[in-house]
Every structure is written in C-alpha cells, then in structure tokens.
Amino acid sequence: MSEWITDSQDEQNFEGLLRDADQIHIPIFQRSYVWRQKQLSELLADIDQVRSEVEETQFMGAIVAYEKPRSGNTVGRMRALEIVDGQQRILTLYIFVMAVVECIAPIDKEEALELVREYLLLAPRRGLDINTRVVPAFADRSQFRIIWDRINSPSVLQSELSEMQLHLPPPSGEADGDLVTQYYRILRHLRAESHADLDEAGNFLRETVAVVTRHLSFVHLKLTDASAATKIFERLNFRGVKVGVVDLVRNEIFASLADNQIKAQRIFDHVWRPFEEAFVGRAEYFFFPYCLIQDSNTRKSELFMQLRASWKGLTPEQMIKDMKPLQGPFLAIDQTGHQPGSKEISKRLERLVRLRRPASIYPYVMSMLLAFEDASITEKTVVDLLDALESFLVRRAIVGLEPTGLHAVFKGLWLQMKKHTVSEFKRQIKIRPTIQWPNDADVRGAVEKRALGRANICSYLLVEYDRDMKGDNPPLSPTIEHVLPQTLSEDSEWANLFTKEQHKQMKDLLANVVPLSSPLNSSLQDSPYSVKKTRYKKESMFTTPRDLASKWSSWGPKSIEQRSKILAEWAVFRWSQSL
Known part of the structure; x- marks a missing residue:
C-alpha cells in the first residue's frame, strides 16, 4: 500500500x-x-x-x-x-x-x-x-x-x-x-x-x-x-456501540474457559447471567465503587488492572462470588432503595435514591450496608448515619454547592472512621477544609432568596414537605407548579400584585412552588390566584397546595415572604445539624 x-x-x-x-x-x-x-x-x-x-x-x-x-x-x-x-x-x-x-x-x-x-x-x-x-x-x-x-x-x-x-x-x-x-x-x-x-x-x-x-x-x-x-x-468508538467495563469484566472472567465451551456456557447461564441481569442495565456503574471498597486509591483508569489483581488465581465462579455480597448494597443505593429486613433503613435509602445522590457516596453506603448485613453494626447505627448523610447532602444542594470534591471524602471514608458514629462522621467532614456543611443561617438564606424552583433539589424538597404534612402521600411524582406564573402578562391580575422586579426575584423561590399532578398543572397555567386557590382545594391530590390555599386568601409579595420563612424553619429542622 x-x-x-x-x-x-x-x-x-x-x-x-x-x-x-x-x-x-x-x-x-x-x-x-x-x-x-x-x-x-x-x-x-x-x-x-x-x-x-x-x-x-x-x-x-x-x-x-x-x-x-x-x-x-x-x-x-x-x-x-x-x-x-x-x-x-x-x-x-x-x-x-x-x-x-x-x-x-x-x-x-x-x-x-x-x-x-x-x-x-x-x-x-x-x-x-x-x-x-x-x-x-x-x-x-x-x-x-x-x-x-x-x-x-x-x-x-x-x-x-x-x-x-x-x-x-x-x-x-x-x-x-x-x-x-x-x-x-x-x-x-x-x-x-x-x-x-x-x-x-x-x-x-x-x-x-x-x-x-x-x-x-x-x-x-x-x-x-x-x-x-x-x-x-x-x-475508541467507530460506528458501533462502545466497549464497556462490564464487557471487559465478562471477557476477563471467562478468558480461562475459552477452550471449554460446555463449562463456560454452564457458568454463564447459571452464574454470570443472573448476576449481570440483576443490575437491570446498571452493571457498568458497579465496578468502580466495588474496587474502591477494596482499595480507596484506585483510579478509574486503573479499574480493570485492580480487578485483575484482586482476582488473580480465582476461578470464574470465585470471581463472581467475590462480587456478589456487594451487589445488594449497590442496588439499594443505586435504584431500589430497599434494605431487606429493615423498614427504617429502606425508608432512608429510598429518600437518597430520590435525592439523586452523587455516585461518590456509593463506596461509603455500600460498605455500611454490608456491615449491617454482616451484623457488624446495628440498625440504629445505619439509620443515624444515613440521616446525617442526607442532612449533609440536602443542605449542600439547598445552598447550591456542587458535589465536586466529594469523591475524595467518601471513597475510603468507611475505613477511615475510627468509630461508626454520627459525631465521627461530622469530624471527618470538618477536618476537610474545602468541604462545606452549610449551617442554619446558610440554609435559611438560600430558602428565602435562592431560585430553588429551578434547582435539581426542588422536586425532592416539595415531596418531603408534602409528606411531613401527613397528607395522602400520593405515589406519583409531582410536577412543579408556580403559583405566581413564570411569565408576567401586563394585562393579567398578577401584574397588579407584582412589579417586574418582584416577579423576577420571587417566581422561582421555593415558597412560590407547590407539587401538582401534571393534568392539573397544565390546566392552570397563568390563571389568577382566585381560580388556582379553588382548584387546589378541590382537585389536588397533594396536601401542600390545599394547605397553601387554606392559609393564604391572596397571593402577593408578602405571602411569599411569609411562606419563605416557614419553609426555611422547616428545612433547618428537617435536616438538622444536631443529629
């Protein structure tokens, strides 16, 4: 050529x-x-x-x-x-x-x-x-x-x-x-x-x-x-589906059986396939936290090298058996939110899943759940630690802190903690000067002033507030309804209540949003509050809109300011630092 x-x-x-x-x-x-x-x-x-x-x-x-x-x-x-x-x-x-x-x-x-x-x-x-x-x-x-x-x-x-x-x-x-x-x-x-x-x-x-x-x-x-x-x-992709970590792992596990098709097929059908299918398409995300639990210094670029080193001399069945104990803990924090044998732990895991927890916490939570399954720690210890973790993550999300830097905190945290207590968890966070755990004043300020209606945390906050009101607890995920509409028409009733500057500052505050079903939300659009209030009371499956309609006869800047203070106090109490 x-x-x-x-x-x-x-x-x-x-x-x-x-x-x-x-x-x-x-x-x-x-x-x-x-x-x-x-x-x-x-x-x-x-x-x-x-x-x-x-x-x-x-x-x-x-x-x-x-x-x-x-x-x-x-x-x-x-x-x-x-x-x-x-x-x-x-x-x-x-x-x-x-x-x-x-x-x-x-x-x-x-x-x-x-x-x-x-x-x-x-x-x-x-x-x-x-x-x-x-x-x-x-x-x-x-x-x-x-x-x-x-x-x-x-x-x-x-x-x-x-x-x-x-x-x-x-x-x-x-x-x-x-x-x-x-x-x-x-x-x-x-x-x-x-x-x-x-x-x-x-x-x-x-x-x-x-x-x-x-x-x-x-x-x-x-x-x-x-x-x-x-x-x-x-x-290295070219007109095809890229090779994933799960493909490399599968190839590594069965490499030793390339010349024994009958045995390879038996292990694949009865051991590997059930293991991989249990991940429901999420196996790709399991191996990095799995490796970090064994060696917290593992880098993603060294992932496969670490796996091969840890499996040296093992048979395919032994390799899969080595991973199996951490599969349940991974699924619990990644998608199911369920811990067998504990409703209280499951309740907290479900909240973390809905919170869209950062992947950086996986090694910490997986190690914790494995310790619980091994009876090394009690249910109360897990509940307390998960509550502290949720408080840390929610407070950061409320004030708008990105999860940058959390990988370094959580990758080896479980082994670094001298005791598995909330006080030790807080101490570990405190000794890292670049990682902030927002205080009550920070949270209050963010709830009252920050545009949380546009933040990723908004849906989670709305659901948790609605559940704390002891309502019907609808199983459906809500849509976000802006009581004061997102657009201000000059000929609308809203224009008589809010200046353009007030509308800009208040429309996306947490106090101005409530959870609604999608059909009800779509039908309300920029309706005046008199219409919204009536339909909130009669048609909302969520408690929050009904409560708002019963407490505020009108909806103006002062109403939003009043509700902002209520929600701020709820947030600092709900995700308390004094756990």
Missing part, C-alpha cells in the same frame, strides 16, 4: 492484520454482532470512494487487541489475538471476503480457493481444533456456521475445501440474527453491482476484495496487557 492515512507505524489493513496474527478471537461472551444497514452503507460508501479513485485509502478507526497465550497442543507457529475493541469491523470485513468468495467461485474456483487460503482459513495442523482465521463470540457461532455452510456447498467450494479439513467453532447462539442478515445484504450488493459479462464481473469482485483487504486501514493498538484496556476504550 503506497499511502497511509496516519503516520503511525501501527496503521495497517485487514491483510496486514492477518499477516501478523494467525487467528483473531472475539471474546467468547462478547456482545453479539450488531452492525446493520446503516453501518454497511457507510462501509460501501468508503469502498466506492477508493474504487472510483476519489480516495486511495479510507480510515476505519482503531482496533484494540492483545496477544492470547499460545496453546501447548498446537504444532508450529500460532499467534492469536484477542479483540478488545473492533469486533464489528473485523467480522464485517471477514464475511465480506466470504461473500466475494461465494460470488467469484462460479467464475473462477481456483481464485476463490486462493482467497479462502489467504484470508479465511488456516492450513490444517495437529492440535488446531478451529481453523477459521476469525473466531466469533458464542452468540454468533451458529450464524457463522450457516454462512460457512454456503461456502462449503457443492455449488461453491465443497470439493475444493475437503483437503483443507474445515474445522468450525461448535454452534451456539441463535441461528438467525444480524450477522447472517448482514451477509445476505453484502451478497445482494455484490450481485447487483456485478456485470452480466463474467470477465467484467470477475474484475469488479477482484477490485472490491482488494479494497476491502488492502485499502481500508485502521490503527492496530497492541496491548501488552488487557488491563490497559480501560485507559483507552472509551475513546
């Missing part, structure tokens, strides 16, 4: 990749092939740019891989790569060559067989159980065989392949899916573009396979260790 896109020594094409590696493996439980028409159309456009000589090369991004340990049973040189990122591109190029083989075989079987030898199959040798140049993940192997059955058919190359002793991966996964569908799309494209004249059709197919194997380039990043993957995988 005469011209690369980059000046990297690691830029290469599909042909070069197969020259460096005898076999390319997709991790056995990697996600299935997911490229569809959109990605194929983009690839075909790249190929056309080269065929039409608009471009000499088209760049396809980065392939990330590391060398697999050599199997002792295989005779001769055998270098195998494990793909960390790039399986969609590798599989697409591979089946593209297969499609060219199927199309060119009726024209020239020897040429088709040469393509198989060069790009698709390894020569037979002792100890080589699978001799395809690419070995897909378990989820795609049945489809992979279906495509190969087309090549190994009497009308294509069955007799010619007999001497090569085709050894395919055992079938697994669905027989119908995106991989087979994509292959048929490629076939249709090649047949549609091929000329009726056999010589011209052959030339088209030769040109196409030359572009696919030699003129589509990528940077091949060779990892010395798979643990380096997390340092780069987030930045």
Whole structure:
C-alpha cells in the first residue's frame, strides 16, 4: 500500500492484520454482532470512494487487541489475538471476503480457493481444533456456521475445501440474527453491482476484495496487557456501540474457559447471567465503587488492572462470588432503595435514591450496608448515619454547592472512621477544609432568596414537605407548579400584585412552588390566584397546595415572604445539624 492515512507505524489493513496474527478471537461472551444497514452503507460508501479513485485509502478507526497465550497442543507457529475493541469491523470485513468468495467461485474456483487460503482459513495442523482465521463470540457461532455452510456447498467450494479439513467453532447462539442478515445484504450488493459479462464481473469482485483487504486501514493498538484496556476504550468508538467495563469484566472472567465451551456456557447461564441481569442495565456503574471498597486509591483508569489483581488465581465462579455480597448494597443505593429486613433503613435509602445522590457516596453506603448485613453494626447505627448523610447532602444542594470534591471524602471514608458514629462522621467532614456543611443561617438564606424552583433539589424538597404534612402521600411524582406564573402578562391580575422586579426575584423561590399532578398543572397555567386557590382545594391530590390555599386568601409579595420563612424553619429542622 503506497499511502497511509496516519503516520503511525501501527496503521495497517485487514491483510496486514492477518499477516501478523494467525487467528483473531472475539471474546467468547462478547456482545453479539450488531452492525446493520446503516453501518454497511457507510462501509460501501468508503469502498466506492477508493474504487472510483476519489480516495486511495479510507480510515476505519482503531482496533484494540492483545496477544492470547499460545496453546501447548498446537504444532508450529500460532499467534492469536484477542479483540478488545473492533469486533464489528473485523467480522464485517471477514464475511465480506466470504461473500466475494461465494460470488467469484462460479467464475473462477481456483481464485476463490486462493482467497479462502489467504484470508479465511488456516492450513490444517495437529492440535488446531478451529481453523477459521476469525473466531466469533458464542452468540454468533451458529450464524457463522450457516454462512460457512454456503461456502462449503457443492455449488461453491465443497470439493475444493475437503483437503483443507474445515474445522468450525461448535454452534451456539441463535441461528438467525444480524450477522447472517448482514451477509445476505453484502451478497445482494455484490450481485447487483456485478456485470452480466463474467470477465467484467470477475474484475469488479477482484477490485472490491482488494479494497476491502488492502485499502481500508485502521490503527492496530497492541496491548501488552488487557488491563490497559480501560485507559483507552472509551475513546475508541467507530460506528458501533462502545466497549464497556462490564464487557471487559465478562471477557476477563471467562478468558480461562475459552477452550471449554460446555463449562463456560454452564457458568454463564447459571452464574454470570443472573448476576449481570440483576443490575437491570446498571452493571457498568458497579465496578468502580466495588474496587474502591477494596482499595480507596484506585483510579478509574486503573479499574480493570485492580480487578485483575484482586482476582488473580480465582476461578470464574470465585470471581463472581467475590462480587456478589456487594451487589445488594449497590442496588439499594443505586435504584431500589430497599434494605431487606429493615423498614427504617429502606425508608432512608429510598429518600437518597430520590435525592439523586452523587455516585461518590456509593463506596461509603455500600460498605455500611454490608456491615449491617454482616451484623457488624446495628440498625440504629445505619439509620443515624444515613440521616446525617442526607442532612449533609440536602443542605449542600439547598445552598447550591456542587458535589465536586466529594469523591475524595467518601471513597475510603468507611475505613477511615475510627468509630461508626454520627459525631465521627461530622469530624471527618470538618477536618476537610474545602468541604462545606452549610449551617442554619446558610440554609435559611438560600430558602428565602435562592431560585430553588429551578434547582435539581426542588422536586425532592416539595415531596418531603408534602409528606411531613401527613397528607395522602400520593405515589406519583409531582410536577412543579408556580403559583405566581413564570411569565408576567401586563394585562393579567398578577401584574397588579407584582412589579417586574418582584416577579423576577420571587417566581422561582421555593415558597412560590407547590407539587401538582401534571393534568392539573397544565390546566392552570397563568390563571389568577382566585381560580388556582379553588382548584387546589378541590382537585389536588397533594396536601401542600390545599394547605397553601387554606392559609393564604391572596397571593402577593408578602405571602411569599411569609411562606419563605416557614419553609426555611422547616428545612433547618428537617435536616438538622444536631443529629
């Protein structure tokens, strides 16, 4: 190839990749092939740019891989790569060559067989159980065989392949899916573009396979260790779904079972899959706090390295068993808000989940809940500590402090606390001069003056105030109703009560907002207070609007000032510092 896109020594094409590696493996439980028409159309456009000589090369991004340990049973040189990122591109190029083989075989079987030898199959040798140049993940192997059955058919190359002793991966996964569908799309494209004249059709197919194997380039990043993957995988996306930590973890867990499909499938189905599915799509966020609990100095870029170090010498079952005790505590603070065996702890966890707690507190809360499950601390201790944590977080949110810096506080806090008491928790916060726990005056001032109606904390405050009023406690999440409307029409009754400056200062105060159901809120809009008051009393499922309507016959600047003071006193009492 005469011209690369980059000046990297690691830029290469599909042909070069197969020259460096005898076999390319997709991790056995990697996600299935997911490229569809959109990605194929983009690839075909790249190929056309080269065929039409608009471009000499088209760049396809980065392939990330590391060398697999050599199997002792295989005779001769055998270098195998494990793909960390790039399986969609590798599989697409591979089946593209297969499609060219199927199309060119009726024209020239020897040429088709040469393509198989060069790009698709390894020569037979002792100890080589699978001799395809690419070995897909378990989820795609049945489809992979279906495509190969087309090549190994009497009308294509069955007799010619007999001497090569085709050894395919055992079938697994669905027989119908995106991989087979994509292959048929490629076939249709090649047949549609091929000329009726056999010589011209052959030339088209030769040109196409030359572009696919030699003129589509990528940077091949060779990892010395798979643990380096997390340092780069987030930045290595190209027309596909990025590799996640959960994919890397799954690959690491099952790497030792790549040659034992039956055992790997059994552990995957009965141990790993239930474990991963229990996260309900949130597994990606579990591993960092899990690592921090083991070593609070772990950085996100070192996450996978830490996992590998902690699992050294463990079997797949032992790795999963090691994580299992912290799965429940993670789910409790991340989404369920439920602690088995304790209504009081669950009540506080549910509030923290609704509060949209920062992820930085996860290691602290998970360690606390694990200690409770191990009976190392009492229910009262957990309740007191969660109340103190909520007070700290809510007060900061009320005054508008960002969660910046909290990671450093909470990542190792549980082990740093000499005693697991509220006083020790407060002491740990106090010794960090850059972390503020707002006092009563700060909270009062924020409630009375800050535009909390626009703050993220607003919905939480409205629900908690409504619940403290001992009302009906509706299960629905409320919408935020501005009693004084957000826009001030000059011809409205509101314009007679508020100046433009007063409207600007007061419309988003906490005192001016109440929780309402979405239908009632939408129907009120900028109605005058006389209308709103009547409908609050008759139609609101929330206690707060009914209470406001009964206490204030009119709604003007003084009403908002009065209610602001009431809410300020409630907030400093509700999230007291003297717990």
